[in-house]
Amino acid sequence: MFKRDVIQIKDLILKNLRAQGLETPLLQKRLIDSWQEVAGEMIAGYTENVYIRNQTLYVKLSSPALRADLSMMRKEMVQRLNAHVGTQVIVDIKYC
Numbered sequence: 387m388f389k390r391d392v393i394q395i396k397d398l399i400l401k402n403l404r405a406q407g408l409e410t411p412l413l414q415k416r417l418i419d420s421w422q423e424v425a426g427e428m429i430a431g432y433t434e435n436v437y438i439r440n441q442t443l444y445v446k447l448s449s450p451a452l453r454a455d456l457s458m459m460r461k462e463m464v465q466r467l468n469a470h471v472g473t474q475v476i477v478d479i480k481y482c
Contacts, residue, residue: 432452
């Protein structure tokens with residue numbers, strides 16, 4: 387009798403995504419989609435646009451006062467967003 391190597395389906399899917407270069411865009415999409423949940427509904431109400439470029443999350447806000455407040459807690463938001471996704475996707479946030 388021989389022993390088979392058993393691989394979980396999750397590992398196969400991740401390996402396939404990496405091979406096709408789709409893992410990073412998928413993680414970025416999950417992080418952008420989690421902005422409203424992590425930031426909260428009040429902040430999400432002032433958010434006009436969210437996108438990622440070069441491991442930096444750019445968040446366009448309609449309130450200058452909120453932009454200043456969130457700039458002070460930038461590192462905390464980076465940690466919370468990355469923790470929500472489960473891996474490091476971004477290293478910085480810029481509010482514009």
